[in-house]
Amino acid sequence: MTLLSIKDLSVDLKLANGTLHAVRDVSFDLDKGETIGIVGESGSGKSLTSMALMRLLPNTATTTASAIMFDNEEIQDMNQRRFLSEVCGIKMSMIFQEPMTSLNPVYSIGRQMTETVLLRKQFSRPDATDLAVNLLEKVGIANAASRLSQYPHQLSGGQRQRVMIAMALMTQPKLIIADEPTTALDVTVQAQILQLLVHLGKELGMGMILITHDLGVISRMVDKVGVMYAGQLVETGTTEQVFNRPLHPYTKGLLQCIPDLEQDSEKPRLGTIPGIVPNLMGKQSGCSFANRCEYTKELCTLSVPPEVKTADGRTHRCLRSDEIATHISESKDTTTTIHTAEAVEQGAVVLDVEKVSRTFYVKKSIFSEKQPLVAVNDVSLKLHHSEVLALVGESGCGKTTLSKMMLGLDLVKEGRIEINSSPIEDIDIRERALLIQPIFQDPYSSLNPRRTIGETIRQPLQFHKVGDKQSQTRTVEKTMELVGLPHRFYHVYPNQLSGGQRQRVAIARALILRPQIILCDEPTSALDVSVQAQILNLLQDLRDELGLTFFIITHDLGVVNHIATRIAVMYLGQIVETGTRRQIIHESKHPYTQALMQSVLSLEPGGGIPTIDLGGGFPNPLDLPTGCLFHPRCLKAIDICKRERPELKETNGRETRCLLYQQQKQ
C-alpha cells in the first residue's frame, strides 16, 4: 500500500544573484510501514526535500511537483488551513537535527507535547497527559510524569531528542520524517536513539523518511535508499541493491570514502571523489556529477541524464550505467590500495605526558562554594617518533583540555609534559612553535577572514623571521603544492574556499615551520565524507613523506582505524586503555572501549542497530562516582568496582584500567 508518492518535486530558492535550483525533479514512493533513507552530502538538497513536504520552506523558496500523493490524497493543492489541521503535525510529523534548540525554552515539556492534540481536539487534557507520560516512558525517559512540568534547559541533549521523538508520536502519525536525528549527539547515544526510532516505527506501523549523511546508519536501518547529489536523486533501490551493487558512479565513490573498521593490518588508501560539488545556480546542461566522475565522456556534459527505471525496480540517473555498471560494482571490492607500513618499530619518545591532571573550579553562583571539576585526571602518555597516536573519547572526556596543555595554550599545573625531554614550560614560546603545531576541527574558524591564503600560510615564517620575503614566498608555494592547493589560491580569501580547501590551508600553516609533532583536534569531523577521505589521505602521505609524528584527538573510530598506529581511550578525564591499533580495535579489553566499538555503525546492509553494552547516561563530572569511574555504566561491573579505583596496568605493551580484566589475568 503506497503511503507517499512524490513525482518530480523541485525546489527553487531566490537569491540576490539568481535562482538556486536546490532540488531538481525528485521522485520516490514509500509504502506503509516502510523506511526510506535519503543520503547525501551537505547541500545535496536532502533536507529541503523534506521541508518542502511539510511546507516549512521560507517564502523565498518555490516548490513545484507533478504530484505529491499522501495517504491517498493529493496534498499539493490542499489549502493551508486544512493542511495544518489535518496533515502537518497530525498525519506527518518531523524530528529535527538540533535537540538543543528545537524545543521552545519558555514552555514546559508537557505543554509542548500536548498542545497539538489538544488544539486539534484529538484527546481530552487528562488523556493527552497520560499519553505523553506513556510515550516518554516508551522513549526511555525515567520519571516521565515529573518531566512534564520541567523545561527544556533542565534536560540533556539526548533526553531532549527523546522528547522530540515522543512529541512527534503524540498524534500517531502515518509518516515520520527524521532529519539527521542523531548527528548532534555523542556516538554512544546515537545508536540508542536510532534503535529506538526503528523499533517504534515498526511497532506502530509508520512510514519513515530518514535523512542523513551517515551511510553506516542508512545501511543498517532502512528498507530503501535514495542517494542525493546536487539536488537530484541520482539512485534509488533497496538497501541491499544500492550498497552492494551501486549503479551510479557517485554512490560508488561515496562508499569507497568510508573508513572501515573491518580492514586489518594493511591500511588501504581511502577512495576519494576529486573536486567539489557544483553550484546549483542557473539551468543544468549536463550530468551534475560529470565534473567529478572518472567515467565522464563527452555525452555526459551534453544532456541531463533522465531517470531510468531498471528491471529490478531501481532507478538511477547515469547515461553510461549500462557500460560501466559491472565495473562500478566490481571495483568496489578491489579498491585502489596503496599500502602504508604500520610503524612497528617504536622511535624515541618525542612527547612525554607524565601524570598530568587539570582541575577547574566551577562556581554556580557567587554565594555557593567552588566545586572542583577534574577535567584531566592523572594522564600519562608517550608519543614516539613518527607514530600516529590517537586519543579517543566522547565529548566532555577531557581530551581537548589535555591537547591545550600540550600546545602550551593552558598551563600544566599538576604533572609535567616534556617535548624532547625538556619540560614544556621551559621551552621558549618561539622554539615550541618549531616542535609542535595544531590543526583544528572547524576549518571555518581556524582561518582569519581578513587574511589571504598566502598571508595565512606565511604568517609563521614572518613571525619567526625565517628567510627574506622572496624565500618565504617560495616556501609558501612549495607547502601549498605539498598539501594540494593550487598557486592561484595565494591571493584568495578564506570565504572563497570550500571546507576541505580551508582545512588544507590550515594543514599548510601547521607544516610550514616543519615541526616535529602535529596535533590534530578532530581534523575531519566538520567535513563531508568525500572530503574527509581526501584529508585523511593527505595526512597519511605527509607522515610518510616528511616523517612527522601525529597526535590525533577524535571521537570517530573509523578515522582512528584508518590512520592511527596506537590508540588511547579516555573516559571522564582518565585514560582507560591504550594499545596498538590492532589491540584496541580488534581485541579491546576494557568494557568502555568495547561499547565504543559497538557504537560504530559500519556499512552493513540490513545489519540493524546493535545493542550497546552501556548503562545509564554520561555522569556529572562535578559528582564523580566512587570506585571505578566507569562502573555506573558498566554492564560487567562486579562488587569490587564500586569500592576500588583501578590503576592503569600494563601487559604485553597494552595498558588497561579495569579491575575485572586485571583479576582475570591473575
Next chain:
Amino acid sequence: MSSTELPISGTPLTLETETVTELTPRQLLIRRIKGHKGLIIGFTVIIGLIIVGIFAPMFAPHDPYEQILSKRLIPPVWSPGGTTEYLLGTDHLGRDYLSRLIYGTRISLMIGYGAATVGLFIGVSMGICAGYFGGRVDQLISYILTCQLSLPGLLLTMTLVFFIGPSVYVVIGVIGVLHWTYYLVVSRSAAMQIRQMDYIAAAKSIGCSKFHIIRKEILPNLMSQIIVIFTLEVGFAILAESALSFLGIGIQAPTPSWGLMIAEGKVAMFFQPWLVIIPGAALFVLVLATNLMGDGIRDVTAPENRN
C-alpha cells in the same frame, strides 16, 4: 534553515573543477556599496557638509557675527518680504541666517567627530580587554559598565559642562568621556567571539604574544563594527551638543551653533517659525545622513548583522 548548507559557493555545473568563482572581499564590498542607496546618499551629504564646514568663509555670503539692527528678522527668500541678499533671512539681531548656519556646521561636525573619537578610545580599549582577557578583568569592566549605565547621562553632562565652563573642547571632552558604553558592549562581545576562534589558538601556537594577537588578529576583525558605531555615535554627539546649547549650557553666544540658534529663535518662534525650523532641519539632515552612513556601512561590511 540552519541545517541546510546551501551549495552556493561551489562551481557552476558545467565548469572544470576547483575554479574560484566567488568575488574577493574587496570586489564584493564595492559591489555592495554600489547597490546601497542609503550609504551613497548619507556619504555624499556628509562629505558635502564637511567641505562646507572647512571652507565656511568661502561659502558664507556675510559675516555670521555682524549685527545690522535695521535688518532684523527678515524672512527667508520664499516668504513674503524676503530678499535674495539674505537667502534664509536674518535673526533677531540682524545677522545673516545662512552664514550662521554655514558656520554652525563646523561646531556640529567638530563636536560630533571629536566626542565620538574620545568615546571610541575609552570604550574600545575597555571592551577588547574585557572580551579578550575575560574572567576577573571582564567582571570588573562589566561592573563599571553597569554603573555607568545607571548614571543619568544628560544631567551629568549638563552639570559638568556648566561648572567646568562651556567651551567647544569641554563639550567634546565631557560628551566623549560620558558616552562610550555602546563601543564597550559591542567590542567586548565581538572580542569574546573572536577569542574563541581557532585562528587565535593557531596564532598562540606560533608563539604570538597577547599584544600581537590583539593588534594583528582581533583589531582588524573589529574594525568594521567599530566604524559603524563611531558613525552612529557621531550622530548622537551632534544631537547632545545641540540639546546642551539649546538649554544654554553648551556653546555660548555669539558662536553660531545650531542648537543655540534654535534657542535664540524660540523667542520669535510664534511669528517667525523659520528661525526654529531651519537650524532644526539642518540638524535633522546632518544626523540622518550620519545614521544612513552608519547603517549603510554595517549593511555592506557585515550583511549578516543587518537585523
Next chain:
Amino acid sequence: MLRYLLRRGFMALLVALTVSVAAFVLLNVAVDPAMAIAGEDADLLLVEQIREQYGFDRPIYVQYFEWLTRLFHGDFGESYYWNKPVGELILSHAPVTLQLALMAIFVTVVISIPLGTLAALKQNSLIDRIALSTAVSAQAIPNFWLGLMMIILFSVTWQIFPVSGDDTFAHFILPSFVLGASSVPAVMRLTRNGLLDVLSSDYIRTARSKGFGGIRLLLQHAMRNALLPVVSVLAVQLGQKLGGSVITESIFAINGLGRLALESILGGDIPTVQMLVFVFALTFVIMTLLADLLNAWLDPRLRLG
C-alpha cells in the same frame, strides 16, 4: 529563584553605592562647590570663607561619609539656591515627572510594539520599509526641536492643546508624545529584530511542523520569547524618563524633576544636583532590577537555572 533574587538585589545595592560615590566625587572634584555657591565673580576671600563654613576643605571621603550617614537618616541636605530641604524639593516635583514618564512609556509601547511586530511579520514589505525609515528618521530628529514643532503646529496653528504648563491632563499630551517618541526607534527595532530572530529559530520550525500557523503561532509560540528583551529595554527607558526629561519639561514648562535639575544647575545648587543624580541613578537601578525579576518570571531558564 530566591538565590537569583538575592544576587540581583545585592548587585543593585552595590551599583547604587558605587554610583553615589562616583556622583559625589565627580561633583566635588570637577566642580568647586564653594565657587558654585559664591558665584563666578566672587571675591576669593569670600570663597575661602564659604569653603570653611560648609566644610568643603575637609578630605573628600570624610565629606562623602557625612553625606551618606545623613542620607541614611533621611536627611537629603539643604538647598542653598531654593533655601529648602532637598528632600522636600524632590518630593514636590516628583509626581508631575512620574505622570509624564508613565504616559510617555505608554506612547512608546502603543506605537513601537505593534509596528515592530507588523514589520517583522511582513519582512521587506511596504510596512516594514515604512517602519524602518520612520525609525531612522525619528532617531535623527532633535527631541527639543520636535517639541517646538509640535507647539507651533498643535498649540499655535491649530490650537488643539495648551502651549505649556502642567495643570490639566491635556497639558501632558504633547510632552508625553514627544518624550515617548524618542524611545520609539530603539524599542521598535528591538521588537522587530527580536521577533525575526525568534521566527527563524529552530523551535518555531518545530511548532510549524506541529501544525501551528498564523496568529496562533505568533501569540502562542513567538511573542513571549520575542518580548523578553523588550521588557528590559522598556524598563531602562522608563528609568531614563523618570530622570532625564530635562528637555521636554523645560520646553513645555512642566515643573517636574527635570526642570528642577536644570534650574539647580543654572543656579549653582550643588547639593540639589548631587542628590538628583543619586536619586535618578537609584531609580534606574531599581527599574532594571524590576525588569530582571519580570524576566526571571517570564523565562524559566533564569527562574530555574
